[in-house]
Amino acid sequence: MQRRSGTPLPGADSALPDPRRRQLLQALALALGAPAAARLTAGSASLAAALSWADSPAGAEAPAEVFSETQLEILRVICAHVIPATDTPGAAELGVHRFVDHQLAHVEDAEARDQACHVLDALDGQARERRDTGFAQLAYDDQRALLEDLEAERNGFGPGEKWPFKKLKDLVVFGYCTTETGATKLLAFDPVPGGFRGSIPLESVGRAWFS
Amino acid sequence: MAKGEPVIVDETREEFDVLVVGSGVSGGWAAKEFCEKGFRTLVIERGRLVRHRQDYPMEGVPPWKQEFGGKVPLDVAARDHAVQSQCYAFRASTRGYFGNDRELPYATAEGTTFSWIRANQLGGKSLLWARQSYRLSDHDFEANARDGEGIDWPIRYADLAPWYDHVERFAGISGSREGLPQLPDGEFQPPFEMNRPEQAVKQAVESAFPDRKVIIGRTANLTKPTELQVQLGRVVCQARSECENGCSFGANFSTQSATLPAAARTGNLHIAPNSVVHSLIHDPASNRVRGVRVIDNETLATREYFGRVVFLCASTLGSTQVLLNSASKRFPNGLGNGSGVLGRYLMDHNYNSVSRGDIPGFEDEYYKGRRPTGVYVPNFQYEPSRYRAHYKRGYALGGSAQRGGWQWGGYRDGFGAEFKAGLGRPGPWNWVFYAQGEMLPKRENRVDLHPTLTDKWGIPQLNIDIRWGENELLMMEDAAEASEAMMRAAGIENLRSDVTQKPPGLAIHEVGTARMGRDPKTSVFNGNNQAHEVPNLFCTDGSVFCSTATQNPSLTFMALTARAADFAAREMANRRL
Ligand SMILES: Cc1cc2nc3c(=O)[nH]c(=O)nc-3n(C[C@H](O)[C@H](O)[C@H](O)COP(=O)(O)OP(=O)(O)OC[C@H]3O[C@@H](n4cnc5c(N)ncnc54)[C@H](O)[C@@H]3O)c2cc1C
Numbered sequence: 010m011q012r013r014s015g016t017p018l019p020g021a022d023s024a025l026p027d028p029r030r031r032q033l034l035q036a037l038a039l040a041l042g043a044p045a046a047a048r049l050t051a052g053s054a055s056l057a058a059a060l061s062w063a064d065s066p067a068g069a070e071a072p073a074e075v076f077s078e079t080q081l082e083i084l085r086v087i088c089a090h091v092i093p094a095t096d097t098p099g100a101a102e103l104g105v106h107r108f109v110d111h112q113l114a115h116v117e118d119a120e121a122r123d124q125a126c127h128v129l130d131a132l133d134g135q136a137r138e139r140r141d142t143g144f145a146q147l148a149y150d151d152q153r154a155l156l157e158d159l160e161a162e163r164n165g166f167g168p169g170e171k172w173p174f175k176k177l178k179d180l181v182v183f184g185y186c187t188t189e190t191g192a193t194k195l196l197a198f199d200p201v202p203g204g205f206r207g208s209i210p211l212e213s214v215g216r217a218w219f220s
Numbered sequence: 221m222a223k224g225e226p227v228i229v230d231e232t233r234e235e236f237d238v239l240v241v242g243s244g245v246s247g248g249w250a251a252k253e254f255c256e257k258g259f260r261t262l263v264i265e266r267g268r269l270v271r272h273r274q275d276y277p278m279e280g281v282p283p284w285k286q287e288f289g290g291k292v293p294l295d296v297a298a299r300d301h302a303v304q305s306q307c308y309a310f311r312a313s314t315r316g317y318f319g320n321d322r323e324l325p326y327a328t329a330e331g332t333t334f335s336w337i338r339a340n341q342l343g344g345k346s347l348l349w350a351r352q353s354y355r356l357s358d359h360d361f362e363a364n365a366r367d368g369e370g371i372d373w374p375i376r377y378a379d380l381a382p383w384y385d386h387v388e389r390f391a392g393i394s395g396s397r398e399g400l401p402q403l404p405d406g407e408f409q410p411p412f413e414m415n416r417p418e419q420a421v422k423q424a425v426e427s428a429f430p431d432r433k434v435i436i437g438r439t440a441n442l443t444k445p446t447e448l449q450v451q452l453g454r455v456v457c458q459a460r461s462e463c464e465n466g467c468s469f470g471a472n473f474s475t476q477s478a479t480l481p482a483a484a485r486t487g488n489l490h491i492a493p494n495s496v497v498h499s500l501i502h503d504p505a506s507n508r509v510r511g512v513r514v515i516d517n518e519t520l521a522t523r524e525y526f527g528r529v530v531f532l533c534a535s536t537l538g539s540t541q542v543l544l545n546s547a548s549k550r551f552p553n554g555l556g557n558g559s560g561v562l563g564r565y566l567m568d569h570n571y572n573s574v575s576r577g578d579i580p581g582f583e584d585e586y587y588k589g590r591r592p593t594g595v596y597v598p599n600f601q602y603e604p605s606r607y608r609a610h611y612k613r614g615y616a617l618g619g620s621a622q623r624g625g626w627q628w629g630g631y632r633d634g635f636g637a638e639f640k641a642g643l644g645r646p647g648p649w650n651w652v653f654y655a656q657g658e659m660l661p662k663r664e665n666r667v668d669l670h671p672t673l674t675d676k677w678g679i680p681q682l683n684i685d686i687r688w689g690e691n692e693l694l695m696m697e698d699a700a701e702a703s704e705a706m707m708r709a710a711g712i713e714n715l716r717s718d719v720t721q722k723p724p725g726l727a728i729h730e731v732g733t734a735r736m737g738r739d740p741k742t743s744v745f746n747g748n749n750q751a752h753e754v755p756n757l758f759c760t761d762g763s764v765f766c767s768t769a770t771q772n773p774s775l776t777f778m779a780l781t782a783r784a785a786d787f788a789a790r791e792m793a794n795r796r797l
Contacts, residue, residue, distance in 0.1 A: 179630025
């Protein structure tokens with residue numbers, strides 16, 4: 010791998026508002042030399058577009074396509090339990106429940122949709138049985154206890170609930186990790202690595218790569 | 221016209237020096253070689269123009285800018301891409317380069333399946349390929365003669381070696397020199413690095429099995445561009461893994477990044493896009509092809525193009541379809557098909573064995589970048605004395621070690637901050653080996669034209685009849701066992717194998733159906749890729765293959781094309797053509 014050192018693109022800092030865009034251009038300039046990088050981004054419609062990325066919320070305020078309002082609310086609560094807000098925003102705040110609904114409507118099959126509805130209903134049913142209230146209205150710890158029972162296939166939950174739940178959880182994880190926040194803050198996102206290195210200390214990245 | 225740009229042709233009466241049908245890996249090479257030799261060349265391409273850099277709309281688009289995180293909606297896949305969506309590289313960002321199956325129908329014989337992957341546009345499948353590039357060896361060219369399957373190849377390694385040098389230098393292949401008899405070394409740019417677990421597996425496998433090697437995959441990605449490559453606008457690979465979305469860096473080999481710019485700068489390159497070749501125009505008096513009949517991809521209008529020499533580079537099945545559809549009084553069974561073997565001996569590689577396992581340790585190790593290649597175990601059953609007793613020939617293995625990540629995180633147990641933090645940490649290392657098995661050449665595996673079904677251009681549909689034989693099935697079982705034995709020797713745990721029966725086609729290494737040979741009674745083309753029966757007709761894509769070997773075939777298409785162009789140019793200079 011050759012890495013030529015180069016100067017950052019002329020005017021990069023003033024002309025480019027988004028710091029990541031600047032970062033990317035600098036990475037390109039470092040790898041290729043500034044003139045080559047400039048030529049490349051000028052000639053390529055998509056690279057230019059990619060450089061102008063901005064935050065785009067995963068969940069627009071579109072109406073649910075698969076879930077009822079109750080089911081969507083349960084899923085929102087699940088999102089908050091699976092990936093809560095910490096030093097980075099959580100899945101519920103980023104609208105991942107709506108992304109999952111949209112994904113189920115278009116990218117998954119009818120069986121996956123039925124199973125997803127089934128497991129949300131099962132959680133609600135258990136909540137009513139135990140506390141006489143809907144899952145979303147339970148106290149936080151009671152919600153968590155139910156979810157843990159579900160994953161452990163106990164207290165009214167079996168494999169018929171566990172595996173549909175895992176699928177749903179998988180969609181939540183996918184939805185979160187493919188948001189800009191998930192991909193760039195929880196994970197390490199490196200659009201132009203500049204070459205491949207087969208061995209680096211994990212601690213030098215400190216996180217998992219997005220890919 | 222400005223030098224550096226191809227001339228786009230619609231209607232013309234000009235007689236070109238050379239017509240090249242198709243603009244994929246093979247056609248791009250034919251265009252470059254002929255243009256550089258000073259011939260006015262017309263590339264006839266059925267699909268749309270795809271311009272380097274301008275027409276890569278999904279390059280570098282992050283997942284949060286794609287509606288479904290990069291996935292393709294099921295209804296779209298089912299409606300337009302029932303076959304193409306079976307390809308591992310099919311996703312939202314590559315969909316635009318795959319064919320629309322509704323527009324590209326074909327038939328299959330009852331009880332058989334063939335998944336025909338197509339990329340019908342300027343650049344063909346060179347925009348999608350995984351760039352794995354390996355030379356065939358004399359063990360491959362001699363296999364048929366030695367074990368009695370199919371017919372002998374009319375060429376040997378020595379015939380192709382200088383042309384492998386030639387195409388590797390230009391295309392830019394990264395790899396390591398290994399000195400193996402079954403996998404000749406080439407003109408390599410520096411190899412990509414193995415990660416630590418891969419190095420450990422290499423050491424363990426090679427000491428436990430002295431006949432086996434674990435090497436880094438040889439790939440058409442630039443690691444140390446030559447001056448010529450830089451001049452053509454190609455730069456060093458950035459390990460982005462954007463190859464199949466379109467690479468504006470030109471770091472991977474494609475028609476767009478490499479052969480077309482080289483051809484265009486001569487001023488000799490003409491391109492007729494949206495020109496579906498219906499058939500070849502054969503003049504019985506002179507016994508020459510005079511040109512091609514074309515149907516417009518969009519308007520369905522007809523037109524003709526003329527040339528002194530025709531190079532068919534429309535992909536294995538594409539070229540054979542054109543030949544079959546060019547039947548005449550003189551050639552009632554398809555142009556140049558006096559032998560009756562046109563359409564026969566269709567083959568593909570068999571990728572139906574995958575083995576996985578977990579690699580303990582290496583917790584503090586990581587890598588940087590998305591390497592455009594994996595590791596590779598060259599075929600170790602490359603001659604009859606090394607065959608297993610219960611089947612013939614062998615397989616190569618592709619593989620790699622990677623750290624799992626969030627992709628399977630949803631299946632982990634747990635909730636809350638701790639679960640979330642876990643997603644942000646790389647998981648354990650895992651290993652995968654997948655087999656790339658030879659398929660034997662069999663007469664009954666064939667294509668012909670369907671008697672009644674046609675496509676929207678009025679061209680008879682191909683009717684494909686191919687199935688895996690006993691040899692292929694036994695080989696995959698054995699490959700899974702052998703993979704596990706190697707993984708076990710390397711301390712890999714929790715081994716699991718899948719031996720599947722996915723239909724032929726999905727390796728996308730379809731070859732055969734217009735094979736080359738010494739004898740016009742048993743082959744369609746000679747050892748120079750020239751039709752035995754029609755001297756100014758050539759075919760240099762996979763249809764001329766006599767056996768599959770285990771190696772990915774495209775590097776050999778390039779070498780055969782460059783060699784045949786050199787031969788044809790000399791024949792033209794000597795006025796024999
Ligand atoms: C996902 C994927 C991964 C692959 N990985 C590898 C790999 O790692 N290594 C390897 O060696 N190979 C690989 N391949 C296979 C490789 O892409 C093909 O072998 C190679 O592209 C074939 O070159 P070709 O020029 O013969 O055909 P193509 O590249 O398919 O080009 C044929 C061209 O002819 C045009 N055409 C067809 N019919 C007509 C007609 N009637 N009139 C006018 N034009 C026509 C088509 O539109 C197309 O542009 C891969 C393929 C795919 C899809």
